[in-house]
Amino acid sequence: MNSSSNLINALFIFVLAGFIGFEVIRRVSPLLHTPLMSLTNALDAIAVVGAIVLVGEHKSTLSAVFGFIAVVAATSNIVGGFLITDRMLKMFKSSRPAAKPAAKSVGQ
Amino acid sequence: MTGEFAGGQVIIELVYLIASVLFIFSLKWMSSPTTARHGIWAGEIGMLLAICGTLLHHGIVDYRLIAIGLVLGTIIGIPLGRVAMTAVPQRTALSHAFGALCVTLVGSAEFYLRSPDISRFMMAVLSLEVILGGLTVTGSLMAAGKLQEILPQRPLTYKGQNLVNFLLLAGAVVIAVTLVLHPDSRSLFPFMILIALAFGVLLIIPIGGADMPTVISLLNGYAGLSAAAMGFVLDSKLLIIAGALDGSSGLILSIIMSKAMNRSFTNVLFGAFGQVQTSVAAGEEARPVRSATPEEAAAVLSAASRVIVVPGYGMAVAQAQHKVRELYDALTKRGVDVRFAIHPVAGRMPGHMNVLLAEADIPYDRLIEMDEINGDFPQTDVALVIGANDVTNPAARSDASSPIYGMPILDVDKAHTVMVIKRSMNPGFAGIDNPLYYLDNTLMLFGDAKAFVGSIVRELGGGHS
Numbered sequence: 001m002n003s004s005s006n007l008i009n010a011l012f013i014f015v016l017a018g019f020i021g022f023e024v025i026r027r028v029s030p031l032l033h034t035p036l037m038s039l040t041n042a043l044d045a046i047a048v049v050g051a052i053v054l055v056g057e058h059k060s061t062l063s064a065v066f067g068f069i070a071v072v073a074a075t076s077n078i079v080g081g082f083l084i085t086d087r088m089l090k091m092f093k094s095s096r097p098a099a100k101p102a103a104k105s106v107g108q
Numbered sequence: 109m110t111g112e113f114a115g116g117q118v119i120i121e122l123v124y125l126i127a128s129v130l131f132i133f134s135l136k137w138m139s140s141p142t143t144a145r146h147g148i149w150a151g152e153i154g155m156l157l158a159i160c161g162t163l164l165h166h167g168i169v170d171y172r173l174i175a176i177g178l179v180l181g182t183i184i185g186i187p188l189g190r191v192a193m194t195a196v197p198q199r200t201a202l203s204h205a206f207g208a209l210c211v212t213l214v215g216s217a218e219f220y221l222r223s224p225d226i227s228r229f230m231m232a233v234l235s236l237e238v239i240l241g242g243l244t245v246t247g248s249l250m251a252a253g254k255l256q257e258i259l260p261q262r263p264l265t266y267k268g269q270n271l272v273n274f275l276l277l278a279g280a281v282v283i284a285v286t287l288v289l290h291p292d293s294r295s296l297f298p299f300m301i302l303i304a305l306a307f308g309v310l311l312i313i314p315i316g317g318a319d320m321p322t323v324i325s326l327l328n329g330y331a332g333l334s335a336a337a338m339g340f341v342l343d344s345k346l347l348i349i350a351g352a353l354d355g356s357s358g359l360i361l362s363i364i365m366s367k368a369m370n371r372s373f374t375n376v377l378f379g380a381f382g383q384v385q386t387s388v389a390a391g392e393e394a395r396p397v398r399s400a401t402p403e404e405a406a407a408v409l410s411a412a413s414r415v416i417v418v419p420g421y422g423m424a425v426a427q428a429q430h431k432v433r434e435l436y437d438a439l440t441k442r443g444v445d446v447r448f449a450i451h452p453v454a455g456r457m458p459g460h461m462n463v464l465l466a467e468a469d470i471p472y473d474r475l476i477e478m479d480e481i482n483g484d485f486p487q488t489d490v491a492l493v494i495g496a497n498d499v500t501n502p503a504a505r506s507d508a509s510s511p512i513y514g515m516p517i518l519d520v521d522k523a524h525t526v527m528v529i530k531r532s533m534n535p536g537f538a539g540i541d542n543p544l545y546y547l548d549n550t551l552m553l554f555g556d557a558k559a560f561v562g563s564i565v566r567e568l569g570g571g572h573s
Contacts, residue, residue: 006343007229007340009345010339010340010343010345010348013345013348013349013352014336014339014340014348014351014352017348017349017352017353018352018355018356020132020352020353021135021352021353021354021355021356021357022356022359022360024132024135024136024139024353025135025353025356025357025360026360027136027139028135028138028139029138029139029140029141030364030450030452030458030459030462030477031141031459031462031472031475031477032138032141032144032459032462033361033364033457033458033459033462034196034200034457034458034459034460034462034463035138035144035459035463036135036138036357036361036458036459037200037324037325037328037357037358037361037457037458037459038196038199038200038203039134039135039138039147039148039151040135040328040332040353040354040357040358041200041203041204041207041328041331041354042151042155043131043134043135043151043154043155043350043353043354044207044331044332044335044350044351044354045155045206045207045210046127046131046155046158046335046346046347046350047207047210047211047214047335047338047347047350047351048159048210049158049159049161049162049344049346049347050214050338050342050344050347051177051210051213051214052159052162052163052165052168052174052177053162053165053167053168053342054214054217054218055170055173055174055177056163056165056167056168056169056170056171056173056174057167057168057169057170058169058170058173059221060217060220060221062217062220063217063218063220063221064170064173066213066214066216066217067177067213067214067217068173068176068177069209069213070209070210070211070213070214070217071174071177071178071181071210072177072180072181072184073181073206073207073209073210073213074181074206074207074210075177075178075180075181075182075184075185076181076182076184076185076188076203076206077185077203077206077207077210078155078181078185079181079182079184079185079186079188079189080184080185080186080187080188080189080199080203081185081189081203082148082151082152082155082189083185083186083188083189083190084188084189084190084191084196084199085148086145086148087189087190088193088196088463088466089141089144089145089148090145091193091463091466091467091469092141092144092462092466092472093466093469093471093472094141094142094471094472094473095471095473095474096471096473
């Protein structure tokens with residue numbers, strides 16, 4: 001299924017995505033480090049797609065059982081992660097009533 | 109593969125591409141509180157698209173079990189999204205465990221489906237996936253247990269700890285190499301997982317509460333990297349991207365946290381933290397301290413024009429954040445400029461204090477990070493330390509023999525008056541004496557943080573208005 005060119009492609013993607021991640025996350029305000037972690041956690045639960053395929057293809061009992069538990073675990077991260085991130089971000093209010101978006105970036 | 113299937117596959121891949129872009133935007137918008145909530149929507153849409161796209165996958169024959177799994181996961185996820193803000197660190201640790209559990213299970217299932225017919229490179233990546241995943245599962249559960257105080261918070265150390273850990277990890281790597289070279293030795297696979305699980309437990313045993321911000325970040329990074337490895341195994345670009353984003357996030361946070369504790373990054377990577385020096389009792393022989401009552405504290409605060417509050421984990425433990433907001437309101441009403449100084453490792457996870465104070469409705473532009481506010485302490489009338497200890501310890505600047513020497517601290521001692529709310533003179537979590545308490549400009553306010561701040565607020569309210 002995986003030729004070596006597929007592998008090289010995958011490596012390229014991994015390295016480039018790592019760079020993007022590094023540059024994007026470096027700019028996240030330290031104010032928001034907690035919601036950042038719960039958000040990346042929810043996004044990481046995209047692993048659910050692998051688990052869904054495992055369950056759906058039902059190639060063996062073991063793979064279906066493992067896949068099922070994996071779907072449950074990942075889905076709870078998606079739902080819980082987005083919910084709590086949203087709750088946290090709603091709490092962050094500015095004392096300036098009509099703060100212009102991106103008027104101030106806190107910290108570098 | 110027929111043309112029809114190939115076409116379907118292309119659509120799925122395009123959906124994944126859109127999801128990847130949305131994920132990157134989601135993180136990009138987290139750069140500021142004003143745009144952060146767009147980030148959630150982008151993430152949610154991306155996630156929904158990816159899941160729907162996956163359901164189109166041509167090999168799927170059984171939708172019922174998938175549906176049950178999704179519903180069950182949602183039922184578990186909703187309460188996990190509704191925990192109290194003070195419980196966010198343990199919730200986060202628990203979700204790292206869940207994420208890693210998913211990755212480890214999928215990796216194991218793939219192994220049994222494919223082996224022994226599996227390429228060497230693939231087997232190596234798969235081993236990486238399940239080892240990282242396995243140790244993150246148990247490590248995160250241990251961290252969650254310590255944070256929830258189900259497990260003892262004190263670091264547990266024993267002789268040769270690092271050697272034992274190293275040997276265990278080496279054992280897992282040896283099995284991985286064997287599996288790569290001899291695909292027929294399938295029976296070794298469960299042992300590799302067991303070792304990874306055991307390693308996760310032992311890795312967290314020596315960790316104390318004060319090191320949790322670093323550890324949680326590190327586990328976050330591990331979870332991300334294992335997911336990226338899973339992306340290689342499944343040949344899923346979306347998963348590689350999401351894993352790389354999560355991995356770099358965890359890595360950056362670990363670096364920030366380790367810098368804020370003056371630990372080298374290698375020190376963190378190898379989990380050699382938590383060796384807390386318990387050389388207590390040395391310098392605390394009845395040195396005089398000045399203490400003050402709530403009335404006196406209120407008088408000092410109302411005479412001030414600039415106040416900086418320094419919150420720490422003790423504030424969270426005492427649930428004092430709402431009383432602190434009342435104090436903020438009372439002082440602001442009197443025209444006092446009140447700001448909050450946030451040390452990167454205050455609390456039990458990155459950004460912990462910000463979330464607690466935001467929950468108490470303190471505007472986020474009053475929450476100032478260490479590097480930005482440190483220069484302002486000399487012009488500050490009162491620095492009020494609530495439940496923070498080591499991050500204010502001037503020994504970190506001056507005393508080369510101190511275990512925290514070199515750690516960047518908040519320079520509260522440079523304020524005209526320092527007031528420290530503390531239960532007693534017991535040293536903090538790290539067991540290090542704090543010379544701050546014996547300074548001439550320091551007033552100790554002994555008592556429970558919540559009750560004490562409450563009394564100050566009553567004094568302020570009763571005095572005027």
